[in-house]
Amino acid sequence: xxxxxxxxxxxxxxxxxxxxxxxxxxxxxxxxxxxxxxxxxxxxxxxxxxxxxxxxxxxxxxxxxxxxxxxxxxxxxxxxxxxxxxxxxxxxxxxxxxxxxxxxxxxxxxxxxxxxxxxxxxxxxxxxxxxxxxxxxxxxxxxxxxxxxxxxxxxxxxxxxxxxxxxxxxxxxxxxxxxxxxxxxxxxxxxxxxxxxxxxxxxxxxxxxxxxxxxxxxxxxxxxxxxxxxxxxxxxxxxxxxxxxxxxxxxxxxxxxxxxxxxxxxxxxxxxxxxxxxxxxxxxxxxxxxxxxxxxxxxxxxxxxxxxxxxxxxxxxxxxxxxxxxxxxxxxxxxxxxxxxxxxxxxxxxxxxxxxxxxxxxxxxxxxxxxxxxxxxxxxxxxxxxxxxxxxxxxxxxxxxxxxxxxxxxxxxxxxxxxxxxxxxxxxxxxxxxxxxxxxxxxxxxxxxxxxxxxxxxxxxxxxxxxxxxxxxxxxxxxxxxxxxxxxxxx
Numbered sequence: 001x002x003x004x005x006x007x008x009x010x011x012x013x014x015x016x017x018x019x020x021x022x023x024x025x026x027x028x029x030x031x032x033x034x035x036x037x038x039x040x041x042x043x044x045x046x047x048x049x050x051x052x053x054x055x056x057x058x059x060x061x062x063x064x065x066x067x068x069x070x071x072x073x074x075x076x077x078x079x080x081x082x083x084x085x086x087x088x089x090x091x092x093x094x095x096x097x098x099x100x101x102x103x104x105x106x107x108x109x110x111x112x113x114x115x116x117x118x119x120x121x122x123x124x125x126x127x128x129x130x131x132x133x134x135x136x137x138x139x140x141x142x143x144x145x146x147x148x149x150x151x152x153x154x155x156x157x158x159x160x161x162x163x164x165x166x167x168x169x170x171x172x173x174x175x176x177x178x179x180x181x182x183x184x185x186x187x188x189x190x191x192x193x194x195x196x197x198x199x200x201x202x203x204x205x206x207x208x209x210x211x212x213x214x215x216x217x218x219x220x221x222x223x224x225x226x227x228x229x230x231x232x233x234x235x236x237x238x239x240x241x242x243x244x245x246x247x248x249x250x251x252x253x254x255x256x257x258x259x260x261x262x263x264x265x266x267x268x269x270x271x272x273x274x275x276x277x278x279x280x281x282x283x284x285x286x287x288x289x290x291x292x293x294x295x296x297x298x299x300x301x302x303x304x305x306x307x308x309x310x311x312x313x314x315x316x317x318x319x320x321x322x323x324x325x326x327x328x329x330x331x332x333x334x335x336x337x338x339x340x341x342x343x344x345x346x347x348x349x350x351x352x353x354x355x356x357x358x359x360x361x362x363x364x365x366x367x368x369x370x371x372x373x374x375x376x377x378x379x380x381x382x383x384x385x386x387x388x389x390x391x392x393x394x395x396x397x398x399x400x401x402x403x404x405x406x407x408x409x410x411x412x413x414x415x416x417x418x419x420x421x422x423x424x425x426x427x428x429x430x431x432x433x434x435x436x437x438x439x440x441x442x443x444x445x446x447x448x449x450x451x452x453x454x455x456x457x458x459x460x461x462x463x464x465x466x467x468x469x470x471x472x473x474x475x476x477x478x479x480x481x482x483x484x485x486x487x488x489x490x491x
Contacts, residue, residue, distance in 0.1 A: 006328045010358070011485045017362035018294035018409075018481050022281050024245050025087040029366045030401040032097045032220070033302040033350075035089075039224035041231065042089045045266075046239045052258050052270045053239075054080040055455065058246050058285070059277030061095035062440060063433045065223045065230075066448020067275055067455075072234050074456045081237050083271075084227075085264065087245035087281075091223045094279055094440065097300060097366070097403030099339045099352045101317060102136065102215030103158050104129040104442045107189060108321070109411075110181070111174035116410070116487075117467060123181040124465045125412070129439075130185060132446035137215065139445065140222070147229070151222035154344065156317045158214035161197060161206050163322040167336075168208040171321070175210070188213050201318075202309075202386045214317050216341040219441070241266070249274055249285055251425040259427065273455060276418075276432040277448075279406035279440075280364055286432075288422045291481035293414060293435045295364035296407045299373035300352040301400040303381050305393050313342030320353075320384065324490050331357045332372070333489060338380060348398065351381050358489075366402045374400045408435040410478040411487060415447055415468040416454065421475070431455055432470070 035042075055071060057064050068084055071077055086092070106126035114122040140153045162168035172191065179186040190211045192200065197209035230238060241264075248263045258270040276282055280295035317340060324336035338353030354361060355376040374397070382395040408414060418430040433451045436443055447468070450460045467474075485491040 007491065010326075010328065010331075010491060011482070013358060014362065014485045014489065014491075015291075015481045017359065018484050019291040021287070021290065022284050022295045022364035024247065024284060025093060025281060026365055026367045027088070029088065029092060030369050031399065032300070032401045032403070033399040034100070034218060034220040035092065035096050039090065039221075039228065041228050041240070042224065043242050044090065044231075045241050045244065049241060049244070049264070049267045050081070050083050050239055050269055051267070052081075053083040054258075054271070055082045055273045055275065056260070056262055056269060056271035057082065057084040057275045057277060059093070059279065060084060060086040060090050060223075060227065060240070060242070061093050061277060061279065062219065062223055062444040063279075063448045064277035065226050066445045067277060067433070067452045068230055068238070069226065070449045070452025071455060072230060072238055074452070076456055083239045083241065083269065085244050085246050085262070086240070086242045088243060090227060090240065090242050091220055094403050094405055095223055096220040097401060098219055098441065099300060100217050100219050100341050100350055101339050102133055102217055102441050103212070103317070103319075104133060105439050106130070107175050107178045107210075107212065108160070108171060109174070110178040111170070113411070114177055114181070119177065119181045121465070121467055125467055126178065126182050126185070128446065128465050129442045132443055133215065135449075136445045147222065147225040150225060151218050152344065153215065153217045153222065154314055155213065155215050156315055156341075158212050158317045158319060159192075159197070159201055160210045160212070160319045160321060161201070161203055162208050163205055163320065165207045167321050167323050171210065204383060204386055216313070216317055217441075246285065249430075251427065253426075260429070273429040273431065275451070275455065276430070276434060279434050279436065280404045282406065282432065282434045286418070286422055288424060291409070292475070292479045293406050293408055294484075295362065296405045296438065297356075297361055297363050297366065298352060298354060298403050298405055298438070299356070299369065299377060299400065300350070300403060301374070301377045301381070302398045303349050303351055303378070304347070304396045304398060305349065305381065305385075306396065307387055307389060307391055307393070308347065309385060309387070309393075311342060311344065311347040313344035313347065317341045320380075326489060326491060331359070333358055333361060349381060351377055353377065353380070364404050366404050369400050369402050405438045406435045407437050407488065409480055409483045409487060410474070411437050412467045413437070413443060413447065414470050415451060415464060416470045418470065422470070
């Protein structure tokens, strides 16, 4: 009875946290290593705030960049005026704060997704994830040498290290289901025994591992570089206004066109169409989405190790898995996933993952870096690998920061047209691509391209997974805040 009462209290706390107003992105966020030095256009503003545009995009992360590029490159829209608004500096949100890991979690997550939605839909999501990564690398190959080199985009082999036998067995079961549903992808994965994993990768602990293809990138550099390129090529009809938060969107029935009224501290902008690439902060502007898209604060670090470990950053990346754990006595939750890349030039490690109290996780404030996850990342970094000499490793954190991800109750992004139920406004010219659940880099670029195609009037049937689409059935059955404790926290 006592345990049940504690569980009920925790459930109520989670539901309360995920249904609160996330507010706007905070001023003075923690400084991410990726964002130094700042790009030349990081604080760009139009000399005069545009008063009327055809398409307003809110948010300057990877999704906003992909949507912008797609719309600007569509010949049907070559007369349209497009404006992008960012609450803070350019690409200062999740894209400029993440792990820089280009990897699909599909094999790890397949069993869970299939149990909820069926194997066919899980396979559709899986293929989309791999297709997105291929598309991103394909697009990067078309960029000029300077931007490509600055972005440090590279293909690597990721190793997933499982610390507990039960966790490893759960993964192998998920991989078996994945292999049956997506046989064409099966040969990309290779299982290693505990002994093989320790010998090949110098892990201190392992119950088994699996290798899969992945990639790494300097996310801030590539997206800010692409925005600069878009501005240069489309200066007459594309603008970016940073430090210009959209504080509200309303609908002016008195106007004959461009009826969406965007309020900002610098003035009002009227738009014909509005695109929300606002992820965790979406429900501040769209209150009907509270509890359906909610913030999750992550912690990320850049660390060096002494004595120096070999630099495998051009070839490898790593993830560490254990069972998620919740301590009801302290209210501390350990997510059970850590992720790591290594800079191929400097040897520095980029290492992230979560151990934190619930009220410090389900929050939209990235100005703070709590002590507990910081200490956890530092100690784990030093204990993950063995040194070649047998000496204890010592971690030197160069920078630790926080970032806000957008999550959904059913674990899937929300992509597509927003109807009156969600906006509270007439018309059908508001769109969203939000809620990537901590894995945006394997989804966002292609999602942005498809959302841009939808805005241009194209039919994307069969190209966008059904589970990503915003439907009445999904809103009614799968987006309840009360489901978050079990699906996200396994409580």
